[in-house]
Amino acid sequence: MKKNKKLLLISSIVLGTLLIWFTVFVPLPYYLEKPGGASDIRQVLTVNDQEDKETGSYNFTYVSVQQATALQLLAAQFDPYTSVSSAEEMTGGADSEEYFRIAQFYMETSQNMAKYQGLTLAGKEVSMDFFGVYVLALAEDSTFKEILNIADTVVSINGKTFESSPDLIKYVSSLELGSDVTVGYVSGGQEKSADGHIIKLSNGKNGIGITLVDHTEVESSVPIEFQTGNIGGPSAGLMFTLAIYTQLADPTLRDGRVIAGTGTIEQDGSVGDIGGADKKVLSAAKAGASIFFVPNNPVDEEILKEDPTAKTNYEEAKEAAEKAGLDIEVVPVKTAQDAIDYLKQTKGE
Numbered sequence: 001m002k003k004n005k006k007l008l009l010i011s012s013i014v015l016g017t018l019l020i021w022f023t024v025f026v027p028l029p030y031y032l033e034k035p036g037g038a039s040d041i042r043q044v045l046t047v048n049d050q051e052d053k054e055t056g057s058y059n060f061t062y063v064s065v066q067q068a069t070a071l072q073l074l075a076a077q078f079d080p081y082t083s084v085s086s087a088e089e090m091t092g093g094a095d096s097e098e099y100f101r102i103a104q105f106y107m108e109t110s111q112n113m114a115k116y117q118g119l120t121l122a123g124k125e126v127s128m129d130f131f132g133v134y135v136l137a138l139a140e141d142s143t144f145k146e147i148l149n150i151a152d153t154v155v156s157i158n159g160k161t162f163e164s165s166p167d168l169i170k171y172v173s174s175l176e177l178g179s180d181v182t183v184g185y186v187s188g189g190q191e192k193s194a195d196g197h198i199i200k201l202s203n204g205k206n207g208i209g210i211t212l213v214d215h216t217e218v219e220s221s222v223p224i225e226f227q228t229g230n231i232g233g234p235s236a237g238l239m240f241t242l243a244i245y246t247q248l249a250d251p252t253l254r255d256g257r258v259i260a261g262t263g264t265i266e267q268d269g270s271v272g273d274i275g276g277a278d279k280k281v282l283s284a285a286k287a288g289a290s291i292f293f294v295p296n297n298p299v300d301e302e303i304l305k306e307d308p309t310a311k312t313n314y315e316e317a318k319e320a321a322e323k324a325g326l327d328i329e330v331v332p333v334k335t336a337q338d339a340i341d342y343l344k345q346t347k348g349e
Contacts, residue, residue, distance in 0.1 A: 027067040029087040032076055035279040036064035038260050038287035041239055046225045047247040056254035058243045059287055060236035061262050061280035080323075081282060098150050103232025105134045105151075105213050110234040111226050113265045115218040117336055118244025121269070126220040128267065131155065132186070133165050133212035142209025143196030148185060153215050155191075156184035157208075164267060165214050172198070173205045181208060203302055222248065235274040237265030238293060241336045242343075253340070255347045260284035261293030261331075261339070263313070269335045271295045277313040278320035285326040292317065293339050296332030 038059040042052050068076065068084065076082040112128065119126035132155035138145050148154070154168070155161065158181060162168040175181060175198045184193045201207045213234075218224075224244060239261050246253045262280045264272035273295045274280075284292045296314035303310050311319070314332040321330050333339045 027069060028073065030068045030073060031085050031087065032066050032068045032072060032082055033063050033085065033276060033279065034079070034082040035282040035286065036062040038062075038283050038289065041236075041243045044226055044228045044231070045240065045243055046223075046227075047244055048222050048224070050247065052243075052247050052251075054246075054251050054254060055256040057258050058239050058246070058254065059258065059260040059284065059289060060239045061260050061283040061287075061292075062231075062233075062235075063276040063279045063283070081279060081320075083276075083279075100230075100232065101151060102136045105136060106234040107228055107232045107236075109214045109216065110237040110264060111228070111240060112214075112216045112218050113267060114237050114240030114244060115220070115224050116267060117241045117265050117269050118224075118248065119218075119220050119222060121241070121245045121336060121340065122249035124220060124222055124248060126218060126222075129217045129219065130163055131215040131217065132162075133168060133210075134215050135185075135210050136213055137211035139199070139201070139209035141199055143199065144183060144194060144208055144210065147194045147196070148183070148210065149187065152185050152187045154183055154185045154210070154212065158182050159184070165212055168212075169207070172207050175206055177206055183208065234264040234272075235262050235280075238263035238271050238295075238333070238336060238339065241265050242293075242339055245336070245340065250340075250344075253343050253347070255343075257291060257343075258287070258289045259291045259293070259343070260287060260289035261291075261333075263293065263295040263333065265336060269337060271297075271333050271335060271338075273297055273313050277316040281317040281321050281326070281328065281330060282324060285321070285324070285328045289328060291329050291331060291343075292321075293331050293333050293342075296334055 038061045040057045040059055076084050116126055116128045132153040135148050135150055135152045135154060138148060157172055177198055177200055179198050181198055182193055182195050196208060198206050199209050262274050266272055277294055281292050294313050294317045296312055299310045299312055318330045321328055331342055
């Protein structure tokens, strides 16, 4: 009898230890997103081979993403600043290597757009070559699912070439559902073509079922170098643009202020929406920023149909700042020029 009790005790200890080990150390197919930090852009950007020695700083913000354990998932339920996403929601079904590559493509595009806009706003000569669009993902029902691969570059549709991805998307969406379509693309350095059909996309529009980002290259006599390493994603575009413009056209624009922000940048200067605006404003405040620029675009109608309570990036950030009692000015912008105008108007205050 004593022997059975001893075995039961040992079994309980072993099982309890295994349970604790699983709870604390074993990653689950879920990811946690929470406020990360903010980094001075001077650490990753050099403009015209000159060091930016002016006071104040421009900072790009980011969220911290980590795969969760059971214990971390439990703790996240009590943290209003932590969001939980499934692996599918986070990566779109891509494996870790593909996900990293996709993030790098977004960063490359963000840098090129920022160079173009920063130089343009500063009145410098600049041109941008559009080589096509990188393939980032394919819909399950795309007729190109087993043909195109991540990192391929689509260069033409039905023999037509384009000046930007919006032009390509506009053309494809104008084609009739089910109609034949020929895609010209570059894979592994080789030019290829493939035939397929137009399908109905999840957003209700017609398309070929690929997620894409521009493959571009900027030409200018002004050298601009990024050293972003493993940093990925497009959301630093606005702040990169401001840093380039300021150093070339208005060196004292910061006026000693610590300025942070988020938002993609497009070729026309518009600022695009990002994820995690509520967390990035907390990151900005933690870094000592007094100003936080954030996109303020209308919520897409399709999103509102699914979630009538959906907020703009600005509304998310403003609400989070107020709830946390942050001493930071949340500034809504729709273009890079909006941010520049605000900084000029508030200089010396």
